[in-house]
Each structure stands twice: as C-alpha cells, then as structure tokens.
Amino acid sequence: MATIELTNVHAEVADGGEEILHGVDLEVSSGEIHALMGPNGSGKSTTSKVIAGHPAYEVTEGEILLHLEADDFDGVDEIPEDARTWNLLELEPNERAALGVFLAFQYPAEIEGVTMTNFLRTALNAKIEERDELLFGEDEDEADEESGYETSPMEGPADEGEVGVAEFQQLLSEKMELLDMDEKFAQRYLNAGFSGGEKKQNEVLQAAILEPTIAVLDEIDSGLDIDRLQDVADGINALRDEQGTGVLQITHYQRILDYVEPDTVHIMLDGEIVMEGDAELAAELEDKGYDWVREQVYNAA
Amino acid sequence: MSSEENLQDTDTEARFEFKKEEQSAFTSGKGLTEETIRLISEDKDEPEWMLERRLRALKQYQKMPMPTDWPGQPDLSELDVEEIVPYIRPDVDQRSGAESWDDLPEDIQDTFEKLGIPEAERKALSGVGAQYESEVVYQNMQERWEEKGVIFCNMDEAVQEHEDLVKEHFMTKCVPPSDNKFAALHGAVWSGGSFVYVPEDVTVEMPVQAYFRMNSEGMGQFEHTLIIAEPGSEVHYIEGCSAPKYGTHNLHSGGVEVFVKEDAHVQYSTVQNWSKNTFNLNTKRAIVEANGTMEWVSGSMGSKATMLYPCSILKGRGATDNHITIAFAGEGQDIDTGAKVYHNAPDTKSTIESKSISKDGGRTNYRGLVHIADGAEDSSTSVECDALMFDNESTSDTMPYMEIEESKVDVAHEATVGKIGDEDVFYLQSRGLDDDDAKQMIVAGFIEPITEELPIEYAVELNRLIELEMEGSLG
Numbered sequence: 029m030a031t032i033e034l035t036n037v038h039a040e041v042a043d044g045g046e047e048i049l050h051g052v053d054l055e056v057s058s059g060e061i062h063a064l065m066g067p068n069g070s071g072k073s074t075t076s077k078v079i080a081g082h083p084a085y086e087v088t089e090g091e092i093l094l095h096l097e098a099d100d101f102d103g104v105d106e107i108p109e110d111a112r113t114w115n116l117l118e119l120e121p122n123e124r125a126a127l128g129v130f131l132a133f134q135y136p137a138e139i140e141g142v143t144m145t146n147f148l149r150t151a152l153n154a155k156i157e158e159r160d161e162l163l164f165g166e167d168e169d170e171a172d173e174e175s176g177y178e179t180s181p182m183e184g185p186a187d188e189g190e191v192g193v194a195e196f197q198q199l200l201s202e203k204m205e206l207l208d209m210d211e212k213f214a215q216r217y218l219n220a221g222f223s224g225g226e227k228k229q230n231e232v233l234q235a236a237i238l239e240p241t242i243a244v245l246d247e248i249d250s251g252l253d254i255d256r257l258q259d260v261a262d263g264i265n266a267l268r269d270e271q272g273t274g275v276l277q278i279t280h281y282q283r284i285l286d287y288v289e290p291d292t293v294h295i296m297l298d299g300e301i302v303m304e305g306d307a308e309l310a311a312e313l314e315d316k317g318y319d320w321v322r323e324q325v326y327n328a329a
Numbered sequence: 330m331s332s333e334e335n336l337q338d339t340d341t342e343a344r345f346e347f348k349k350e351e352q353s354a355f356t357s358g359k360g361l362t363e364e365t366i367r368l369i370s371e372d373k374d375e376p377e378w379m380l381e382r383r384l385r386a387l388k389q390y391q392k393m394p395m396p397t398d399w400p401g402q403p404d405l406s407e408l409d410v411e412e413i414v415p416y417i418r419p420d421v422d423q424r425s426g427a428e429s430w431d432d433l434p435e436d437i438q439d440t441f442e443k444l445g446i447p448e449a450e451r452k453a454l455s456g457v458g459a460q461y462e463s464e465v466v467y468q469n470m471q472e473r474w475e476e477k478g479v480i481f482c483n484m485d486e487a488v489q490e491h492e493d494l495v496k497e498h499f500m501t502k503c504v505p506p507s508d509n510k511f512a513a514l515h516g517a518v519w520s521g522g523s524f525v526y527v528p529e530d531v532t533v534e535m536p537v538q539a540y541f542r543m544n545s546e547g548m549g550q551f552e553h554t555l556i557i558a559e560p561g562s563e564v565h566y567i568e569g570c571s572a573p574k575y576g577t578h579n580l581h582s583g584g585v586e587v588f589v590k591e592d593a594h595v596q597y598s599t600v601q602n603w604s605k606n607t608f609n610l611n612t613k614r615a616i617v618e619a620n621g622t623m624e625w626v627s628g629s630m631g632s633k634a635t636m637l638y639p640c641s642i643l644k645g646r647g648a649t650d651n652h653i654t655i656a657f658a659g660e661g662q663d664i665d666t667g668a669k670v671y672h673n674a675p676d677t678k679s680t681i682e683s684k685s686i687s688k689d690g691g692r693t694n695y696r697g698l699v700h701i702a703d704g705a706e707d708s709s710t711s712v713e714c715d716a717l718m719f720d721n722e723s724t725s726d727t728m729p730y731m732e733i734e735e736s737k738v739d740v741a742h743e744a745t746v747g748k749i750g751d752e753d754v755f756y757l758q759s760r761g762l763d764d765d766d767a768k769q770m771i772v773a774g775f776i777e778p779i780t781e782e783l784p785i786e787y788a789v790e791l792n793r794l795i796e797l798e799m800e801g802s803l804g
Contacts, residue, residue: 080755080759081758081759082755083751083755084751120758120763120764121755121758121759122758122759122760122761122762122763122764122767124759125758125759125760125761126761130759131759133756133759136756137750137752137753137755137756137757139753139756139757139770139771139774140774140775140777141773141774141775141776141777141778142770142771142773142774142777147757147760147770150762150766150770151757151760151761151762152761154761154762154763154766155760155761158761158763217774218774234760238760238761
C-alpha cells in the first residue's frame with residue numbers, strides 16, 4: 029500500500045511571488061478515494077501542481093512524502109527497504125511520475141504531431157526505466173538498442189524499451205474499450221483538436237495505462253456531458269478497484285461524487301484544509317455552500 | 330589517362346596540395362583561375378561546349394558582386410572562395426564509379442556504413458548514387474528501370490553518355506549562371522551530382538536516392554543535379570548530405586534543375602546536415618509545365634550559414650507546386666531558407682509550409698516570394714510559416730514577400746512564432762519523460778509534417794539528427 033503524505037505544505041509562486049498554500053495537511057493511500065473541494069482560488073489546483081512538481085511553484089515549508097510498501101509495483105518483486113520512502117520535493121516531475129504519482133490536468137497540453145500511441149508508449153517505457161533506476165540504482169539490464177521498424181518511425185524502434193509496440197497496442201485497445209473511446213484516438217495527435225470532454229477522457233486513459241499508485245485528478249469532471257461523466261467515473265473507479273490506485277479528486281461539484289463515491293472529503297479555503305468528513309460532507313456542502321463553511325470555520329476560530 | 334600521369338603531364342605538382350591521407354587522385358590548387366577551370370574540364374575529358382560554359386560562368390562569377398544588401402541576410406564576409414579547393418576526386422579506379430559495394434575503398438565504405446547507406450541498399454531501395462567528396466563513386470540501379478529507359482547516373486557520366494539531353498538542359502533555361510553569383514561559381518566549377526531522366530508515362534515506384542558527403546579540409550562541393558521528367562512520368566528523388574567538422578570554412582554551392590513536363594510529377598526531397606563551418610549556398614529550381622506537379626521537401630540542418638530558396642516556375646496551366654521546408658539553427662548558425670514560386674499561368678496552385686527551430690542563440694529566417702503574374706487567373710497560393718524557439722537568445726524572422734499582379738486569385742498566409750511551451754514540457758514530464766525527452770518529443774511533433782513525407786530511413790535519420798543537435802553532441 030502506498031501513501032502520499034503532505035505535511036504543513038506552504039507554497040508560493042516561484043521567484044518570490046505570493047504565498048498560495050499556507051500549511052496543507054493531507055494523506056491519501058492506495059485504494060482510497062478522496063475529494064478535495066473548495067471555491068475558486070482556494071489553492072486546490074496549486075496543491076495538485078505542487079504534488080506533481082510544477083516549476084512555477086515553490087514549496088517554502090513542509091514536506092511531501094511518498095511511502096511505498098515492498099510489493100507496490102507490478103513487475104517489481106520487492107522494493108528495497110531503503111527505497112520505500114521518498115521526499116517528492118527532491119525529485120524531478122518525471123521521477124515523481126516514475127514512482128507512480130499521476131496528475132490529470134485541468135487543461136491538458138495539446139502536442140501537435142505526436143500520436144497518442146507514440147506518446148503513451150514512450151511515456152510508459154520512460155516511466156518503467158526511470159523507476160527501476162530510482163529503486164535499484166544503475167540500469168539493471170540495458171534495453172536492447174537494436175533498431176528495426178515494424179510500423180512507423182514515429183512510433184520508435186519496435187523493440188525499444190520494456191513494452192514493445194505489439195504488446196502496447198493491445199494494452200491500449202483494452203483500456204480504450206474500457207473507457208468507451210473510439211479506436212482512432214490512438215492515431216490522433218495528443219490532445220490536438222480534442223474537445224474538452226475528449227481531453228478529460230484522455231487523461232483518465234493515460235492514468236489507466238500508466239497505472240499510478242496515487243492519481244491526482246484536477247477537475248476531471250469540468251466540461252463533461254452526462255454520458256462522458258459516466259465513462260470517466262467508470263475509469264476512475266476501475267483505477268481504484270483494479271489497480272488499487274489512491275485517488276485525490278479535485279472538484280467543484282457534488283455531481284461526479286454521485287458516481288465516484290469518496291471515502292473522505294476535504295474542504296479547502298484560502299490555502300488550507302479547513303474541514304474533513306465522509307461523503308455526507310459533500311452533500312451538505314452542496315446544500316449549504318461555501319459561505320456555510322466560512323461561517324463554521326471562522327466563527328469557531 | 331591515369332591521374333598520376335595527369336599530375337606529371339601538367340607539371341603542377343607544387344601547386345597541388347596532394348594529401349596522401351585523403352588518398353585523392355587529383356586535387357586542383359587553391360584559388361580560382363581560368364587555368365583551374367581548364368584543368369577540371371580536361372581531367373573530366375569534357376566536350377568543348379562544357380568547357381566553354383564553365384569559362385563563361387567563371388567570367389560572370391568574376392563580374393558579379395557578392396550579395397550583401399538583402400535585408401537580414403546571413404553574414405558571408407568570412408567566406409573566401411579563393412581559399413576553397415574546388416575539386417577533389419576520390420582514389421577509385423573507374424571514373425564512372427564503382428559498380429558494386431565491395432569495389433569501394435574501405436574507409437569510404439566505413440563512412441557510408443555509419444550513415445546507413447548499405448542498410449538502405451539492403452532494403453532494396455531502388456538505386457543509390459552516393460557522392461563521396463566530389464564524385465559519385467557508387468551507384469546501382471535496378472535493371473527494370475533501364476528497360477523502361479530510366480536513366481540515373483553520375484552527372485559527369487551524363488555529360489559523356491547523354492550529351493544531347495545535358496547540352497539542352499544544363500544551366501540553360503532553368504538555372505543560367507547569370508542567376509546569382511553562386512550559381513555562376515557553380516557553373517564554373519561544378520562536379521559530380523546526379524542525372525535523372527524519366528521517359529514519357531513511366532512511373533518510378535521507389536525513390537531514387539543519392540547521399541552526399543564532403544570530407545576534406547577546405548573543400549568545396551559543387552554537385553549538379555539535373556532531373557528531366559517527360560510528360561506523364563513520375564519520380565521521387567532523394568538526396569541526403571552530411572559533413573563532419575573541419576577547421577577552415579567550407580563552401581557548398583550545389584545546383585539543382587528540374588524539368589517537370591506536362592502531367593509529370595516530381596518530388597525532390599533532401600535532408601542536409603552540413604558541418605558547422607559550411608556556407609551552404611544553393612540554387613534549386615524547377616520549371617513546371619501544364620498540369621505538372623513539383624514537390625520540394627527539404628530539411629536543412631547544420632552549416633554556418635545556409636541560403637536556400639527552392640523555386641518553382643509554374644509555366645503551364647494547372648501546374649502545382651508544394652514546398653515543405655524545415656530548418657534547425659543552433660549556436661552560431663544562421664539558416665536563411667524559404668521558397669519561391671512564380672505563377673505564370675492560369676489555374677496554378679502553390680502551397681508552402683515552412684517550419685523552423687532555433688536554439689542556443691541560433692537564427693532562422695523564412696524568406697519567401699510568391700509572384701502571381703498578370704493573367705494567371707484562378708491561381709491560388711497558401712503560405713504557412715511556423716517557428717519554434719527554445720530560448721530567448723534565439724531568433725526567428727519571417728519575410729514572406731508577395732507580388733500579386735492578378736486580381737482573380739486566392740491568397741492565404743499564416744505565420745506563427747512561439748517559444749517551446751513550459752506547460753507542454755511539464756505535461757510530458759508529469760507522464761514520465763525527462764526534460765530533454767519531453768522537448769525532443771515536442772520538436773519531433775513540430776516537424777512531423779515533414780518527416781511523414783520522407784521514406785522511413787530518412788525520417789528516422791532526420792529525427793536522429795535533431796535529437797543529436799538538441800543534445801548538443803554534434804560538432
């Protein structure tokens with residue numbers, strides 16, 4: 029079981045900007061679904077970016093730790109004992125990804141000219157390679173560098189990396205079917221010209237392929253119609269149920285929580301988590317609004 | 330006459346810097362004089378008319394001033410043509426080139442081995458004419474082409490074997506030496522290159538390939554490519570270039586002439602990677618007759634400065650031109666490329682797509698001219714230039730000139746200039762790619778419209794070259 033643990037995280041806009049997070053405490057473990065709710069500007073997105081290592085934010089205080097257990101990675105028999113706790117703040121974004129931290133973006137980037145297939149297979153292999161390097165030091169066995177192209181050169185040498193072209197194609201089709209995505213997505217350029225809903229679906233697809241230990245989903249429900257919301261919710265539930273991913277779901281609305289029931293709801297206000305509860309809290313919030321939260325918090329204080 | 334004898338006969342040994350390590354059979358002296366030109370022509374055993382054309386071109390070259398007044402043109406002040414040895418012939422027995430791979434000297438084989446040429450050959454690509462230093466030393470062509478009357482040979486050989494065709498088309502109507510100073514220089518000292526002739530209604534299914542490399546200090550390369558596509562024919566010619574780095578300045582001044590007859594279709598693709606001290610100044614032009622199609626695909630890498638503007642003259646009604654160009658400029662490089670199209674007939678169409686990448690203070694410039702003549706009714710042109718910059722030190726300019734004399738035309742122009750996006754890089758990093766791989770992926774995607782036009786080996790090589798450029802591991 030993996031756990032991500034944020035302790036008293038303070039963060040500001042890099043290069044001496046304004047402080048946005050004023051001491052966030054949060055813990056998410058494998059197999060759990062957490063909802064992080066709060067009004068605009070309360071620091072939810074910043075929290076997600078700080079976890080993933082966005083260079084635009086600087087953590088000035090506190091820590092973010094990732095705790096792993098021996099058997100947290102499929103394909104890795106036993107994670108060495110000295111490689112089970114990681115200070116994420118010392119790692120590059122791709123190293124965090126290698127250890128299974130995944131961020132679904134609110135506004136995913138559009139990358140022209142790079143097919144989904146090429147991107148995802150490259151990312152998956154880079155992730156596996158980097159993970160093994162972090163866990164075991166040197167590359168255990170150097171990937172077979174011999175070239176040879178079965179398909180398009182844009183998809184890279186067929187036998188480069190842990191996951192080959194054919195194996196990957198199968199994995200991709202399975203996951204796409206699960207999310208009810210059209211097969212031709214695989215040959216489209218990454219997010220280029222995707223509708224808002226397609227982009228969100230694609231974020232969940234990527235999570236399904238990369239099998240994260242902890243997935244942070246930043247407003248995955250915004251811009252989704254009801255059918256797609258159902259598909260996306262199925263995808264999130266599958267992450268948890270089939271892969272044991274711990275999910276931190278950032279949202280404004282109760283709506284998606286009807287499909288993806290959270291174990292814990294956190295409410296954020298002005299850069300801090302001010303309230304915690306179970307799924308009931310989200311329902312109560314829907315009824316009473318953030319002013320109610322403010323009243324509760326500031327009157328109590 | 331063997332080259333040893335040639336040296337003795339001309340009694341000019343002292344003037345020649347005969348370098349054993351380069352195993353060259355013949356090296357003309359530094360500097361450019363009428364005598365040098367006569368030597369080159371004599372060594373090639375050329376007909377009198379070719380010598381006359383060379384000498385006429387030399388006079389024009391000497392008369393014409395260096396171009397210095399183009400707005401924003403690359404600095405050519407360090408280029409000293411007199412210092413560049415214009416002609417080196419590798420030491421192979423047969424003047425017409427080795428017949429098979431095994432006949433090539435070992436070091437030349439090594440060079441091509443590294444460049445993947447035999448690989449391409451093994452994959453049964455239709456023919457490989459590879460220019461090592463100044464001359465084509467290796468060529469192969471499938472027999473069935475010969476049966477169809479397709480000619481693909483060394484340009485020097487063509488002068489001997491296909492004299493009438495060459496005499497009619499060589500630097501006459503398409504690229505006369507008077508076109509520009511470097512075209513004139515080229516006309517005087519040209520050597521090697523390819524000659525491609527495709528008879529009427531013949532389609533060459535597989536690309537015709539030539540690979541060029543210049544490999545001697547202070548050596549210029551002036552290869553000439555002449556492609557004649559008779560009515561209804563179709564051919565794709567591919568040329569790749571790469572050169573290692575040397576201490577003195579190199580000049581590459583190639584010439585390409587393409588004749589696209591009625592209903593013919595020619596694609597000319599080139600991936601160039603000149604060493605970082607090369608001045609790459611070329612003249613490439615096509616004349617396209619009615620309903621013919623000319624496609625220029627070029628990837629310009631390397632060089633100190635490149636000036637290259639492939640030109641299509643759309644002469645016949647319904648002629649079409651497509652340009653796809655990509656340029657990469659790193660530290661200290663000035664890559665000035667673009668396209669020229671003359672719409673001289675009605676219903677003509679041109680599409681220009683230009684992509685450029687600049688990094689570490691490099692400069693790219695798109696310089697283009699689209700001319701639509703009075704009377705070229707219902708013609709259309711579309712120009713799209715996209716520039717990607719890696720940092721604030723690098724620059725990218727766009728100079729898309731349009732001269733439209735006809736009112737009944739459709740003209741579209743679009744230009745984008747952008748820095749590589751931090752958010753894009755972070756997005757890819759968050760999926761597991763490291764910083765360098767993320768940037769490489771973005772660049773590979775940016776140039777994808779070009780690479781998808783190329784055969785697989787060239788697309789891979791282009792991507793690999795760009796990866797190496799980005800790692801800074803190319804000298």
